[in-house]
Amino acid sequence: MLDIFYNRRSTRKFLDKKIEENKIKKLLTAALLAPSSKGSRPWEFIIVDDPALLAILATSKPHGATLLKHAPLAIIITGDKTKSDVWVEDCSIASIFVQLEAEALGLGSCWVQINRRYYNDNITSNEYIHEHFNIPDELEVLSVVGIGYKAIERPPLSDCDILWDKVSKNHYQNRTDFTIPKECEE
Numbered sequence: 392m393l394d395i396f397y398n399r400r401s402t403r404k405f406l407d408k409k410i411e412e413n414k415i416k417k418l419l420t421a422a423l424l425a426p427s428s429k430g431s432r433p434w435e436f437i438i439v440d441d442p443a444l445l446a447i448l449a450t451s452k453p454h455g456a457t458l459l460k461h462a463p464l465a466i467i468i469t470g471d472k473t474k475s476d477v478w479v480e481d482c483s484i485a486s487i488f489v490q491l492e493a494e495a496l497g498l499g500s501c502w503v504q505i506n507r508r509y510y511n512d513n514i515t516s517n518e519y520i521h522e523h524f525n526i527p528d529e530l531e532v533l534s535v536v537g538i539g540y541k542a543i544e545r546p547p548l549s550d551c552d553i554l555w556d557k558v559s560k561n562h563y564q565n566r567t568d569f570t571i572p573k574e575c576e577e
């Protein structure tokens with residue numbers, strides 16, 4: 392499991408290659424297996440592979456969404472705010488489950504943040520996506536995860552990236568014996 396965690400890096404450039412149907416099913420299976428508060432499973436997912444719709448998603452905010460234009464697949468991750476007061480958390484877990492399954496399937500992915508982001512001064516990214524995808528009011532869009540075969544293999548994270556000083560034991564800032572390897576300190 393940790394290998395997947397080290398290897399998962401955000402992918403923003405994809406090969407022009409379709410994702411097989413059985414892999415798409417596995418990505419959604421991972422999402423639908425995600426835990427949720429009180430088991431309420433407030434999420435709903437929209438799979439997008441139509442280039443015209445991907446282009447719309449890519450313009451859902453001024454920065455950080457353009458990668459979706461050339462992704463072969465995006466999954467819009469929505470949560471029903473009437474079913475859970477913690478739909479943000481529930482949808483976040485579903486988003487990362489999709490990303491980790493993507494890595495396990497040899498695919499790359501990137502989370503595009505939609506909740507609390509703006510299309511322009513007057514329209515939220517959530518409203519913009521609602522308008523184009525006919526999404527009912529009770530569903531809020533948390534994220535759009537872009538997925539595809541990686542055009543560039545980014546170096547995996549290493550033990551030098553592990554910030555052990557963020558970990559305390561029993562009392563805040565009471566350090567553990569876990570430390571960054573010596574070879575990283577230079």
Ligand SMILES: Cc1cc2nc3c(=O)[nH]c(=O)nc-3n(C[C@H](O)[C@H](O)[C@H](O)COP(=O)(O)O)c2cc1C
Binds near residue numbers: 399402455456503
């Ligand atoms: C909550 C969240 C929101 C993010 N939003 C975006 C985004 O809108 N656009 C984007 O290109 N990357 C986005 N990312 C990806 C982060 O930029 C990326 O995970 C971070 O820089 C660490 O790099 P890595 O994923 O390669 O380890 C988001 C990641 C998270 C967890």
